[in-house]
Amino acid sequence: MKKIVLKFGGLFFVSVASGFLSYACGLNTHQALSLAIFVASIMGTLFFWEFRLSFAFLGSGLLLIAKAIDLDSFLKLTSLDVILFLAGMMIVVSLLKDAGFFAWLVALILRARNLSGKKFTFLVMVISGLLACAVDEVTSIIFMVAAILEICDYYEVTPTPFIIISVLATNIGSAATVMGNPIGILIATKASLSFEDFLLTPFPIALIALLITILIVFRWYRRAIAEFDRHIEEMKADDILLKLISVPMDRHLKTSLSVFGAMMVLIVLHRRLELLLGLTENTILLIAPMITAGVIMVWKRHKAREYVERGIEWWTLLFFMLLFAQAGTLRHTGATDVFARLFADFARNNSGGLLALVLWSSSIGSSVLDNVIVVVTYVPIIKSFFALGYGSQAFWWALLLGGCFGGNITLIGSTANIVAIGLLEKEKNIRVRFRDWFGIGLTVGLVTTLVAWALLLLKNYCCTF
Amino acid sequence: MKINEIMTKEVKTLLPDTPAVEALKRLFENRISGLPVVDAQGKLVGMFTEKDILRAILPSYVSQVGRFVYENSPKTIKCKIAKLAEAKVGELMRKEVVKVSEEAPVCEVAHIMLTQNVRRVPVVDADDRVKGIVARSDVLDQLLKG
Structure with a gap:
């Protein structure tokens, strides 16, 4: 009970403080109020995740009652x-x-002849990454976890490293196309970007990031991979494994x-x-x-x-719908124009500085918040950048890549992470501690974000790829 | 007609501390698929069925993976079957139980069985003590008799 009271207290304090602070920074009453309500909604999501839809409904109702926005405009947003x-x-x-498509796909891992630790790790990462390009990350991670648990059970090795590896690849792969992550389609629609645009920029960046992550993982988990090799050598049971999961x-x-x-x-x-x-x-x-x-x-x-x-x-x-509308209200009231102005001033009106700000803040933000929340908050701000004359397509890519890659940093950074460790705990009673994840998560998150930054700058300034 | 006129009054029950394997044996011996679980005072605390055993031995993600065919019995399932030897009924049973009072009409129980998808319903008194149990076949038999 004490914890709940403290959380509510924190929620109330941060929302009210953000309202007053923003008022002091130059926002008018409507803008400050819409920001305070939006922050309350987000804080409610953060502290009371299972009640996030309730907070979304309540926050939306409050915005309409406070006349921050009219109903027609709210519905359009x-x-x-x-x-x-x-x-x-x-x-x-x-x-x-x-139809068994996903089972058939993950069974491809089992068909690998002369399976070794490195081969298994490589296959897990490539299939996780590719699957995450085509379907949502939750669906893809459930199937990958199912396959990894079966294989690791068979070879009697601990599955934890391979599940973490799969999640890392899933988050990276989900940035590659429009379909991989809800933020992909959101950014595509808000920025009028096409599937081809994704193939030209985030897809190759995600591919390079994945390859670099494979190398990092081979080094970081060399002991687990070596142990897997030892068990494969002892058991030598390719045929039996082949029959484990079969989808004709x-x-x-x-x-x-x-x-x-x-x-x-x-x-x-x-x-x-x-x-x-x-x-x-x-x-x-x-x-x-x-x-x-x-x-x-x-x-x-x-x-x-x-x-x-x-x-x-x-x-x-439903949660997404209301979240989109609440964030859109910030733009409707003009609050995001003020923030965009502040950000531009902070970055000394330099588009390279703004790019770094968007990329790194979305990456770090996504490590603690759901990436949809981070992106939804940023979309109206980036639109305001365009209105102010600082607009660049690179900002959208920075938001997408930061939002996806940052999800690898902590074990709560992405829904895929939470689903995977939840299944691991349920099936194997293995609890992944924050520090077990943070080491590899921070390394991969930072390196991949750096890679994205470098490649976006290269594309932005050299116009060759 | 009230349900207490057709229910089975001599109810076999389980205790939460009963080993799951022993409970399963009792289900097989009596050729039934489930039994109510009561506490020391005879109050209904749960329902233990064959489905709960299946849920315990199959992976938790089984309902989310659609068609995922095992040809051989995988090690994961074998390990879970082995762990079943240590499990108690209280750990596996369903705690939210559909139940009816002794005065419930037969038609109402039939309606509950269809909409809640249950094969048997424990009958309890005002203090939640198990007074009887009624199976789908008992309800159907009574309804068809008219």
Whole structure:
């Protein structure tokens, strides 16, 4: 009880203080009030994670009552396009789960001949990274953890290092495409960036970051990898492992893959198709999962309701909707213009300085907060940078890469981290301590953020890649 | 018709400290899929079923992975089956139990069984002490008799 009172006290104090401080820094009453309510919502999410939706509802209601924003504008800021994209993707993922696609994919690890510790580590990282490019990080990490637990159980090695390794790769991979992380599609829609834009900038950066992380991990976990080698040598049981998880490539799986493949074609070529058909930017990107979900619900009509009611995480989507609207309110009131001005002054009106500020603050912020919260807070600020004449596409990439790579720094930095260590504790009764994670997490988080910074600067100033 | 007219009054129960393996043996011997769990005062504290055993031996992520086919019995499951020897009923049972009072109509119990997806419902008094148990077959039998 004392803890709850302290948390509420902290929440109240920080919100009120942020309101007064921002007023002192030049924000007007409406702006300061909208900021205080937004901060209260975020603090509520931080202190009472399981009640985050309650805080989102309450905060939104307060903003409307305080006349910080009108209802029409509030509803427009909910980014329904992003929500529908995510809902569509969740239905597609439900189909793929049912078809056994993910199990088939992770079983590829088991098919590796002459498996060694390094080979296993490499495969785990590559498949984790690739999977995270195509589907949400939570779905991809659940399957990777399932496969790693089975394999490590078989070889009687502790799974902890390999699960951490998989999570690191998942967070890095999720930055590579529009679909890997909700912040990807959010940034794409707010900045009018296409899938091709992602292939040109964050994809190669994430790939380089992943390769460097593989090298770091080979060194950091050399003892665990060597132990794995010893156990493989003792057991020599490739054939038995091969039969452990088996998903035949049957007609259902092939058809599901075709449906998914068709959606991917639409997503990859969306900008070309939009130009050809004279559609607004990102129309096809956003509706591709919706069209695919519609086709799936006709094909699998007996399971359509289950996909919608259980496959879509309504709790998460509602939270996102209200969070987007609350952050958008800050821009609506003009509060973010003031902050953008302050940031620009802090960086001495230097775009390189602003880039560093966005990248590093989003990276560090994502290590303690959900990256969606960090990105949602930053989106209106970056938009204000553009309004002030400091705008650059690099800021969006800095936000994306900082938001994803920073999630590796602490064990609460990303949903993938929390899900993975939760499963490890449930299945193996192994508790990953903060310091077990922090060493490797900070190393990988810092190195990958540095790599992103260097490559973004190179791209920004040299215009060659 | 009230449920206390068709319920089985001689109820076999389990205690929370009963070893899970022993409890499972009793289920097999009596050819039933679940038993109510009571405390020392006879108050209902949970329900122990075959499903709880399955939940204990299969991985916790099994409902989230869709089609994930094991050809051979993996070591993870074998290890969990081995750990079952140390588990107690109280650790595995479901604590939130669907229950009805002795005065509940048969139709209401039928409705509960369908909507809550339960095969058997313990019947309790005002102090939550188990007075009987009613199975789906008992309810169906009564409803069809008219």
